[in-house]
Amino acid sequence: MPMLDLISSTGVAPNDVEPALFDAAVNQDIDALHLPNDADLSDYLDALPRVKSIFVDFPAFTDGRGFSLARLLRHRHGYEGLLVADGQLIPDQFAFALQCGFDAVRVKRSERERHTAEAWQAALDAFDVTYQRGYAVKAGPATSIFDARLTAAEANKTTDPFSA
Amino acid sequence: MYRYDEFDAEFVNARVAQFRDQVERRLDGRLSEAEFRPLRLMNGLYLQLHAYMLRVAVPYGTLRSEQLRMLAHLADKYDKGYGHVTTRQNMQFNWPVLGDVPDMLADLASVEMHAIQTSGNCIRNVTCDPYAGAAADEIEDPRPLAELLRQWSMLHPEFSFLPRKFKIAVTGAPTHDRAMVRAHDIGIEVVRGPSGEVGYHIIVGGGLGRTPIIGETLRAFCPKDELLPYLDATMRVYNRFGRRDNKYKARIKILVRETGIEEFRFLVDEEFKALDASDIMVSQAERDRIAAYFAPPEYASDIKALDLEAQPEAFRKWVETNVHTHVQPGYAIVNISLKDPERAPGDITAEQMRAVADLADKHSFGEIRTTHQQNMVLAHVRQDELRAVWDGLVAAQLEDANINLIGDIICCPGMDFCALATARSIPVAQKIAERFNDHARQQAIGEMQIKISGCINACGHHHVGHIGILGLEKAGVEFYQVTLGGDATQTARVGDRTGKGLSEAELIDGIERIVDRYMDVREGNERFLDTYQRLGAETFKEALYADA
Incomplete structure (x- = not known):
C-alpha cells in the first residue's frame, strides 16, 4: 500500500540532498535526493547505490516529465530505493505514477482537504487492466491485457475432458 | 473490422465510470476547472464558444453500421440532429450539456466506441487511409497497425501528459498517400524492406499549425516487431525534451527542428537500445489475432458489368468523380460527399447517417469510413449495385458529385x-x-x-x-x-x-x-x-x- 504522507510536514530530513549540494555528498549515504524533472540522470548514476529515496519534482500536474524519469530510474538504471512523485499531482494520476515506477506520491497537506486519501485510493481502483504490459502493477491496473489474452488463448487450447 | 474482446470492453467501461466520477467531482468542486480541463479533454470534451463540444473517436476512420446509427442517436438525443466529420476522421457534436456527457459515453461504449484521447496533450486517435483494405495501390492493409497503435496508446501511463498533443497517421499505400502522413507528429508508411519483407517507414516532426513543417524520415525501415518499442523510445525523448515553456513551440516538430534530425535520431536510437522491449512489445500471435479482424470480405464473383451508357447523366457524372478503383475486380470504392454547398463541410444529419448505415448494410458489408477530407466512404461496393447506392444517396440528399473537385473544400x-x-x-x-x-x-x-x-x-x-x-x-x-x-x-x-x-x-x-x-x-x-x-x-x- 503506497503511503501518501511520507515525510513529516517539516519536509526535509537532516541528510536530504538538493541537487546543488550533491557534489558535497561524496561517499555519504543519502537519505533523500531531490530531483528536478529535467535532471540529467548521468550526473547521479554513480551515487544511486547510496541513495535511499528519490523525490522527483512535479511542478505542475500537467508536466509529465517525471513519469519518464521514474521509468528510466527503475528500468534503465536499476534504482531500487524509495521513489516518490513530489508535488502537484492529482488523484487521477496516481495509477500512472505507480505504473511508471513510483512507490508513492507526496502532496501538500492543504491539497488533501479537496483530494482526500479516499479519493486517491478510489482513483487507483478505476482500472484493473492496462494495454502496456510492462506497466502493470499490483496496486492499480494489475492485468496486462496482452498477457491476459495470451493466457485465455492458451486456456482454450488445453483439452478439457468435461467441456463439450 | 476489429471487435472488442472482454478486456477492451472492460477497459472502455472503466473509462466511462471514471469520467462519470470526474464530472461529479467537478460539479461538487472537488476538482477545480484547471484540474478538470485536461481530464475532460482526454475524453474528447471541449468548451467552445457557445457550449461544450464532444469529439467522438472514430478509430482510423472506420465504423460499423450500428456504430453510425448510434452516432445518429446521439445527434438526435443530445445534440441538434447532426454531427460533424473532422479532419482527423472523428465525429464532433457541438451542443451537448456537461451532465449528459457520461450518458453519451455509456451509449458509445455499448457499441464499442469512446471519445478517449480525441483531445488533450496525449497521443491522439490514430488516423488512416480511408481506402485501407480496398485500394489497389497498397502494400498491406494498415488498419491492423492502426488498431495496435490504438491499444498501445490508450491511457499510456508515461505519455498522457506530454508537452503537447501528438498525432499519428498511417498509410499502406506510400505511392498514393491519402492520410497526410508527412503532416503529422509521426507518420507511418507500410513499406518493403531490402529483402521484400513488410515493415514501416517512420516519419517524424511534420505538422501544420503556426509553424508548418513537412516531416522527415526518422527510420527508413522499422521491422514490424520493433515498432512499439521504437515508438516508446521516440515518445520518451519527446516527453523529456520537448519544450514546455511555450505552448506554440511544444510540438515534436519544434524539438526535431531545434535538435536537428540527426541528433534527434541518435537520442531515439540510444533510448531504443537501452529500453526493455518486452515492456511494450506485442507477440506475432497477437498481431495475427488483430489482423484477422481485417481479412478481406467475402467478395462475390457473379458481378454483372455496369452499362453506364444506359444510365442517367447525373449518375454517370457521380461515378466519374465519386467512385474509385477497387483492388477486387467487379467492386468499387464509393465516396460520399459531405460537401453540400448549403451545409458546413463535413456536417451530416442524423437521418443521413441512418441512410448511409442502411446503404452500408445492403451494399458494403456493413462498414463505413470517414475521411480526413471530411467525407465518407463505402469501401466495398459491387459495381452492379452502384446505381442502387446512388439512388439511396439521392434520396438522402448525399449525391453531390464533387470529390476532389473545387467544391470538396x-x-x-x-x-x-x-x-x-x-x-x-x-x-x-x-x-x-x-x-x-x-x-x-x-x-x-x-x-x-x-x-x-x-x-x-x-x-x-x-x-x-x-x-x-x-x-x-x-x-x-x-x-x-x-x-x-x-x-x-x-x-x-x-x-x-x-x-x-x-x-x-x-x-x-x-x-x-x-x-x-x-x-x-x-x-x-x-x-x-x-x-x-x-x-x-x-x-x-x-x-x-x-x-x-
Whole structure:
C-alpha cells in the first residue's frame, strides 16, 4: 500500500540532498535526493547505490516529465530505493505514477482537504487492466491485457475432458 | 473490422465510470476547472464558444453500421440532429450539456466506441487511409497497425501528459498517400524492406499549425516487431525534451527542428537500445489475432458489368468523380460527399447517417469510413449495385458529385463554433462552393483542393491546400490570406504565401480569377498543382490581386 504522507510536514530530513549540494555528498549515504524533472540522470548514476529515496519534482500536474524519469530510474538504471512523485499531482494520476515506477506520491497537506486519501485510493481502483504490459502493477491496473489474452488463448487450447 | 474482446470492453467501461466520477467531482468542486480541463479533454470534451463540444473517436476512420446509427442517436438525443466529420476522421457534436456527457459515453461504449484521447496533450486517435483494405495501390492493409497503435496508446501511463498533443497517421499505400502522413507528429508508411519483407517507414516532426513543417524520415525501415518499442523510445525523448515553456513551440516538430534530425535520431536510437522491449512489445500471435479482424470480405464473383451508357447523366457524372478503383475486380470504392454547398463541410444529419448505415448494410458489408477530407466512404461496393447506392444517396440528399473537385473544400469550424478562431471559415467555404456550383465547370477544372482555416492553428489544413485560405482579424475586421501550391500527399509541400490579406468579397472574386487564369494557361490534363509548379506563383498572384 503506497503511503501518501511520507515525510513529516517539516519536509526535509537532516541528510536530504538538493541537487546543488550533491557534489558535497561524496561517499555519504543519502537519505533523500531531490530531483528536478529535467535532471540529467548521468550526473547521479554513480551515487544511486547510496541513495535511499528519490523525490522527483512535479511542478505542475500537467508536466509529465517525471513519469519518464521514474521509468528510466527503475528500468534503465536499476534504482531500487524509495521513489516518490513530489508535488502537484492529482488523484487521477496516481495509477500512472505507480505504473511508471513510483512507490508513492507526496502532496501538500492543504491539497488533501479537496483530494482526500479516499479519493486517491478510489482513483487507483478505476482500472484493473492496462494495454502496456510492462506497466502493470499490483496496486492499480494489475492485468496486462496482452498477457491476459495470451493466457485465455492458451486456456482454450488445453483439452478439457468435461467441456463439450 | 476489429471487435472488442472482454478486456477492451472492460477497459472502455472503466473509462466511462471514471469520467462519470470526474464530472461529479467537478460539479461538487472537488476538482477545480484547471484540474478538470485536461481530464475532460482526454475524453474528447471541449468548451467552445457557445457550449461544450464532444469529439467522438472514430478509430482510423472506420465504423460499423450500428456504430453510425448510434452516432445518429446521439445527434438526435443530445445534440441538434447532426454531427460533424473532422479532419482527423472523428465525429464532433457541438451542443451537448456537461451532465449528459457520461450518458453519451455509456451509449458509445455499448457499441464499442469512446471519445478517449480525441483531445488533450496525449497521443491522439490514430488516423488512416480511408481506402485501407480496398485500394489497389497498397502494400498491406494498415488498419491492423492502426488498431495496435490504438491499444498501445490508450491511457499510456508515461505519455498522457506530454508537452503537447501528438498525432499519428498511417498509410499502406506510400505511392498514393491519402492520410497526410508527412503532416503529422509521426507518420507511418507500410513499406518493403531490402529483402521484400513488410515493415514501416517512420516519419517524424511534420505538422501544420503556426509553424508548418513537412516531416522527415526518422527510420527508413522499422521491422514490424520493433515498432512499439521504437515508438516508446521516440515518445520518451519527446516527453523529456520537448519544450514546455511555450505552448506554440511544444510540438515534436519544434524539438526535431531545434535538435536537428540527426541528433534527434541518435537520442531515439540510444533510448531504443537501452529500453526493455518486452515492456511494450506485442507477440506475432497477437498481431495475427488483430489482423484477422481485417481479412478481406467475402467478395462475390457473379458481378454483372455496369452499362453506364444506359444510365442517367447525373449518375454517370457521380461515378466519374465519386467512385474509385477497387483492388477486387467487379467492386468499387464509393465516396460520399459531405460537401453540400448549403451545409458546413463535413456536417451530416442524423437521418443521413441512418441512410448511409442502411446503404452500408445492403451494399458494403456493413462498414463505413470517414475521411480526413471530411467525407465518407463505402469501401466495398459491387459495381452492379452502384446505381442502387446512388439512388439511396439521392434520396438522402448525399449525391453531390464533387470529390476532389473545387467544391470538396476542407474547412475548420471557424468563428461559428470555435473559441480560438479569428475569422469565419464555413461561410467562406459555402460562398466558394456556391460560386463554382456548376458541375460541368467543376469537372473541367479538375482536381483542386481548397482548404480553409479560421485561425493560424490551421485545423483546416490551409498550408497544404492547392489553394489555402487563412482567416485572420485586425481591429475587428476579418480578412483572408491566400497560399498557393500546397500538397498533402506523398509529395507534401507547404503552400507559398501570396501577399496581403483580402476581404471576403475580394477573396471569392480573386479565387475565381486564379481558377480562370489556370484554365487559360494549363497544358493538356495538368492539374492546377502541376500548372502552378510549372509556371510558379507570379501569374497566379497577379490574377488574385488583379482587382486590388
